[in-house]
Structure formats: C-alpha cells, structure tokens
Amino acid sequence: MSTTVDLRRLIGDLREADGNATFVIGAGASISAGIPSAAKLVEEVCSKYGHRLDRLSESERTIYGRVMGCLDPGQREKLISPYLEGAKLNWGHLALASLIAEGKVKRVLTFNFDLLLEKALAVLGRHVAVYDFGGFDPRLYTLRYDAPGAPELALRVEGLLHAAGLPAHRVDEGGLDHGIWTPLRYLLPDADLPVLPLAWPPDWTPARLFALGAALAPLAAEGVLIVGSGSITHNLRRVFAGGRMNVDQPATPESTAFRDWFAARAEAGDWDALFDYRAQAPHAVLMHPTDEHLLSFFVAAGAGGRVPARRIHQSFEYGDLGMDAYAFGPQAAVLPVIG
Numbered sequence: 001m002s003t004t005v006d007l008r009r010l011i012g013d014l015r016e017a018d019g020n021a022t023f024v025i026g027a028g029a030s031i032s033a034g035i036p037s038a039a040k041l042v043e044e045v046c047s048k049y050g051h052r053l054d055r056l057s058e059s060e061r062t063i064y065g066r067v068m069g070c071l072d073p074g075q076r077e078k079l080i081s082p083y084l085e086g087a088k089l090n091w092g093h094l095a096l097a098s099l100i101a102e103g104k105v106k107r108v109l110t111f112n113f114d115l116l117l118e119k120a121l122a123v124l125g126r127h128v129a130v131y132d133f134g135g136f137d138p139r140l141y142t143l144r145y146d147a148p149g150a151p152e153l154a155l156r157v158e159g160l161l162h163a164a165g166l167p168a169h170r171v172d173e174g175g176l177d178h179g180i181w182t183p184l185r186y187l188l189p190d191a192d193l194p195v196l197p198l199a200w201p202p203d204w205t206p207a208r209l210f211a212l213g214a215a216l217a218p219l220a221a222e223g224v225l226i227v228g229s230g231s232i233t234h235n236l237r238r239v240f241a242g243g244r245m246n247v248d249q250p251a252t253p254e255s256t257a258f259r260d261w262f263a264a265r266a267e268a269g270d271w272d273a274l275f276d277y278r279a280q281a282p283h284a285v286l287m288h289p290t291d292e293h294l295l296s297f298f299v300a301a302g303a304g305g306r307v308p309a310r311r312i313h314q315s316f317e318y319g320d321l322g323m324d325a326y327a328f329g330p331q332a333a334v335l336p337v338i339g
Contacts, residue, residue, distance in 0.1 A: 213302020304328025
C-alpha cells in the first residue's frame with residue numbers, strides 16, 4: 001500500500017468499519033516527521049560511537065538492537081533527543097488520530113520511540129490510554145478511555161502553580177496512565193468530560209504536595225473536580241509472594257492497622273502526623289515500600305484545605321490492597337458513606 005490512493009481507500013474503509021480495527025505502525029510512519037529510520041540511526045551510532053562497537057561483528061553492526069545495546073542510557077538519550085525535539089506531525093499521524101477519536105480504530109501497536117501519535121491526539125483534543133504496567137491479564141491492554149483533554153484548564157493550572165511559587169511545566173502530549181483511566185472508567189464511563197493529568201517529581205514530600213493541592217483550591221469554585229487516584233496500601237510483592245492470593249482473602253492485621261491509623265488522623269485533621277506518616281503510621285514502609293500510589297492523596301487533600309477529611313468508602317483486595325476513598329474540604333462531612 002504505497003500510494004495516496006491506497007491510503008485514502010484504507011481510511012474510507014475504516015470509517016465504514018465497526019470500530020474493531022487494530023493498527024500496527026513502524027518507523028516508516030515517522031520518517032517524514034523528522035524521525036530517522038533504524039538504518040540511519042545505526043549509521044550515526046557507528047560514526048559517533050564506533051569505539052563502543054568493538055565486540056560486534058561486521059554483520060552485527062547493521063542490527064539496530066545490537067548496536068543500540070552497546071550505548072549507555074545517557075548516550076541513547078543524547079542521540080535520540082534532538083530528533084524528538086525537532087519532530088513535526090505529518091498527515092498520517094493526524095489521520096490515524098482522527099480515526100481513533102472517531103472510534104474507528106480500537107488499538108495501535110508500535111515499537112516507535114516517538115510520541116507523535118499522542119501529540120496528534122492532543123491536537124484533536126483527545127487522550128489515549130497508557131498501559132504503564134506489565135504481567136497482568138492481556139485483556140487489560142484492550143481497554144480504552146478516550147476522554148477529551150483540557151488545554152484551557154492546563155493554562156489556568158500553570159498560572160495558579162506559578163502564583164504559588166511552584167514550578168510548572170506544561171506539555172502538549174496527551175495520554176492517561178492506568179492510575180487515571182482505571183477509576184474514571186467507573187466514575188465517568190462515557191468519557192465525555194475533559195481530563196487534565198497532573199504529575200510531579202517523585203521526591204516531593206507529602207507536605208509539599210499538600211501545598212500543591214492548596215494552590216489548586218480555587219478550581220473547585222470553577223467546577224473542576226480534583227481527584228487523587230492511587231491505593232491507600234500498595235505492596236504487590238507482598239500480595240503475590242508465593243503465588244497469586246485469593247482476591248477475597250481477609251484483611252491482614254498490618255493493612256488494617258495502617259488504614260485505620262490513616263483514617264483516624266485524617267478525620268481528626270491531624271495533617272502534620274499524616275505528612276510524617278512513614279515514621280508515625282504502623283507498618284508504613286511495609287504497606288508502601290515506595291509511596292507513589294499514596295502521594296496523590298495529599299494533593300487532593302491540599303485542595304480541600306487544612307480541615308478534617310472523611311473516609312467515605314473502605315474495602316480491600318488480596319488481604320493487603322486497601323481501596324479506601326476519602327473526601328476533602330468543607331463539604332466532605334455531608335457526603336454519604338459508600339458501602
């Protein structure tokens with residue numbers, strides 16, 4: 001399929017299809033956008049880093065994976081970053097993004113390292129689901145959540161953060177990771193409300209993330225719902241030790257103790273204790289070996305202010321994974337508790 005006529009015919013056929021099409025795209029999709037082919041990158045590596053390829057045979061020096069494997073991460077980034085920064089969308093990315101937005105293409109498979117398709121979706125005001133996990137049921141990788149983006153809100157958030165003295169970097173790429181699209185598929189199944197992802201450096205403390213949320217507090221009066229998604233306890237290594245556990249297994253004492261401590265401190269408005277949870281909460285490090293699944297709690301809490309929070313739902317899976325939900329702000333007290 002090498003002519004414009006063939007491509008037009010394909011697009012026409014997809015628009016009349018039932019929406020179950022799967023696209024597989026390779027490096028050729030991005031060459032006209034300024035991303036070099038694998039062969040060109042191999043040539044560049046041989047020219048700039050030939051001394052790193054001494055252990056390769058002549059035939060191996062033509063194989064992309066073997067050649068790139070000889071570079072360290074910093075060298076690969078230095079090689080590729082200029083192309084990514086200078087890449088421009090081509091009509092193929094926009095056409096495919098349009099088909100995705102129309103629901104005519106169900107999934108796209110690619111090994112490309114560029115984010116041009118995500119940028120094209122952002123241009124059209126749509127997000128794409130990001131499958132940032134591995135080792136789970138293959139059906140999870142077919143789920144979609146094609147919510148619209150919120151570029152105007154992004155500008156507003158950027159302004160609020162700068163006004164609070166916090167750094168902010170706005171990017172054009174769209175995409176919702178599983179921490180966003182998983183709960184939103186239940187809360188807003190029609191994916192018809194604009195969504196703005198917010199990320200932060202992984203080393204920010206709970207107190208600083210609370211301040212970040214406080215900077216966003218004015219958005220509540222503007223009709224913006226600030227959602228922090230994660231898990232109140234999260235230690236998958238413990239959950240799957242010795243094989244997959246029963247999803248309905250009774251709660252472990254450690255998980256219960258941590259979750260109850262957290263709820264008591266939140267409902268007392270003891271934010272200083274919560275900021276220091278890793279030292280004060282029982283089994284804190286066991287329940288969160290790393291705390292990326294908990295930190296969003298503090299952002300949403302900060303948007304509600306230094307007032308007591310309320311646990312409006314509590315549940316668990318596999319004995320250890322807490323699924324508790326909290327409400328924040330002055331109106332939290334009037335919300336019902338959900339079973």
